[in-house]
Amino acid sequence: MVRGIERTALFRDDADRADFVARVAALAQAGAWTVFAWALLPNHAHLLVRTGRRPLARSMRSLLTGYAGAFNRRHHRVGHLFQNRYKSIVVEAEPYLLELVRYLHLNPLRATVVPDLRTLDRFAWTGHSALLGTVPQPWQATAEILGQFGPTRARACRAYRAFVAAGLPQGRRPELQGGGLLRSVGGWAAVQALRRGREAYASDERVLGRPEFVTALQRALPGPPAGWRPALATVIARVCRAVDLPPRALAGGGRTPRLTRARAGIAYLWVEVLGHPGRPLALTLGVSPSAIPKAASRGVRSAAAWEALLAGRKES
Numbered sequence: 001m002v003r004g005i006e007r008t009a010l011f012r013d014d015a016d017r018a019d020f021v022a023r024v025a026a027l028a029q030a031g032a033w034t035v036f037a038w039a040l041l042p043n044h045a046h047l048l049v050r051t052g053r054r055p056l057a058r059s060m061r062s063l064l065t066g067y068a069g070a071f072n073r074r075h076h077r078v079g080h081l082f083q084n085r086y087k088s089i090v091v092e093a094e095p096y097l098l099e100l101v102r103y104l105h106l107n108p109l110r111a112t113v114v115p116d117l118r119t120l121d122r123f124a125w126t127g128h129s130a131l132l133g134t135v136p137q138p139w140q141a142t143a144e145i146l147g148q149f150g151p152t153r154a155r156a157c158r159a160y161r162a163f164v165a166a167g168l169p170q171g172r173r174p175e176l177q178g179g180g181l182l183r184s185v186g187g188w189a190a191v192q193a194l195r196r197g198r199e200a201y202a203s204d205e206r207v208l209g210r211p212e213f214v215t216a217l218q219r220a221l222p223g224p225p226a227g228w229r230p231a232l233a234t235v236i237a238r239v240c241r242a243v244d245l246p247p248r249a250l251a252g253g254g255r256t257p258r259l260t261r262a263r264a265g266i267a268y269l270w271v272e273v274l275g276h277p278g279r280p281l282a283l284t285l286g287v288s289p290s291a292i293p294k295a296a297s298r299g300v301r302s303a304a305a306w307e308a309l310l311a312g313r314k315e316s
Contacts, residue, residue, distance in 0.1 A: 002064060003083040004043040010082075011040055012075065017125050019070055020045065023063050025139040032059040034141045037101040040125040041111055046104045048091075057304045060086050065300075080297075085272055092209030100208075101127075101145055102167045109168070117165055128164065132157055230310065232270060232284065238309050239265040251286040260298070265306045267292050268299025273307060 004010045011017045017040050024047065028035050033056070037048040051059070068081040091100065105120075105128035114120045122134045130137035131145060133153075149163065150156035207213070240247045243262045250262065263285050271278045271292065278292035287295070299306055 001044060001046050001088075002060075002086045005080050005083045007043050008081065009042050010045060010071075011042060011125075014124075015074065016071060020063075020067050021125070021137075023067055025137070027059050027063060028139040032062075034144075035127070035139065036097065036141050036145055037104040038127045038140075039104050039107040041107060041113060046107060048097075048100050048104055055304055056088065057307070061300065061303060090207045090209070092207075092213040095210075096208055098145070098148060098163070101131075102164050105131075105164060106167055117168065121161070131160055229274070232276075232281070235269050235274075235310065236266055236284070239269070239306070242309055250284065253286040260295075263287065263291075263295045264298035265302070265309075266299075267295035268303065269306050269310050271296045272300070273310065 002010070011020065020040065021038075024035060024038065027033055031053045033049040033052050035047065035049050037046070039046045049056075064082055064086065071081055072078060091097070105126050108114045108123060108126055109117065109120050114123050120126070120128055121132055123129055124135045127137065127140050127142075129135035130140045131142050146153060146156035146160060148156075149159035236247050236250070239262050240250070242265070243258050245258050245262050249259060250266075252259075266285065267278065267281065270276050270281055278296065279289045282289040282292055285292070285295070
């Protein structure tokens with residue numbers, strides 16, 4: 001899920017929505033992910049995907065960076081569009097896949113963006129209408145979902161719609177909303193135990209699955225144990241070692257490419273990943289407080305590499 005910064009509208013008009021959907025579709029057609037469900041709300045968006053040939057972080061970076069730039073140009077604005085990093089959880093397909101398809105597709109109705117289920121059936125900005133065939137989206141994995149509802153498309157569509165209608169009385173379901181404490185930075189097999197202090201998720205919303213699935217996934221994960229909160233000195237030491245720079249060089253105020261890269265990596269990890277405030281970091285890095293957000297933004301370009309470094313593994 002992604003949100004607009006300070007509740008900013010991510011989609012002001014249908015041109016914005018069409019642009020975002022086209023970018024999601026392009027990634028699906030390129031094999032980056034398989035899209036099972038999606039919903040665009042005024043200030044946030046949901047995607048339910050299975051990662052493909054590329055890490056989720058790379059796909060999301062491509063989607064969000066490209067969309068934000070186009071949005072800013074269209075609406076003559078500058079600055080960040082999205083609130084922090086996207087939020088994601090790893091989901092066990094059974095028994096949660098169909099429940100999440102229904103839950104995500106009912107979001108516009110719960111948010112009163114559409115008045116009733118009949119309107120949602122033809123609402124262009126969720127995958128629900130694609131599953132029913134009223135707004136075709138050839139890139140969406142409709143067959144994989146409908147195949148679980150009936151042997152023919154007509155019967156499957158009727159059964160799927162009845163399934164969605166049965167979910168209307170359920171309202172908001174906290175157990176399906178999840179957190180982001182383990183985020184998919186490298187596909188299903190490379191989920192990192194990176195806790196973000198700026199987002200107040202419950203303590204164990206990292207993975208949506210049965211206890212056996214969660215336990216097996218945690219055992220398979222590389223990197224540090226869940227809950228590890230590295231000190232700033234640790235972050236600095238790892239980044240400086242990676243760029244072959246002594247940590248003492250940071251306070252000198254220089255602007256060499258190596259110093260710029262180190263500051264970007266440190267700022268990104270400390271502020272965006274670990275959720276610490278940026279202002280106190282400025283003195284350590286030898287820059288002004290206003291330079292920290294810019295450095296963190298530069299660090300996003302190599303997000304997967306920095307996060308792999310923090311987790312103590314090589315980037316796949």
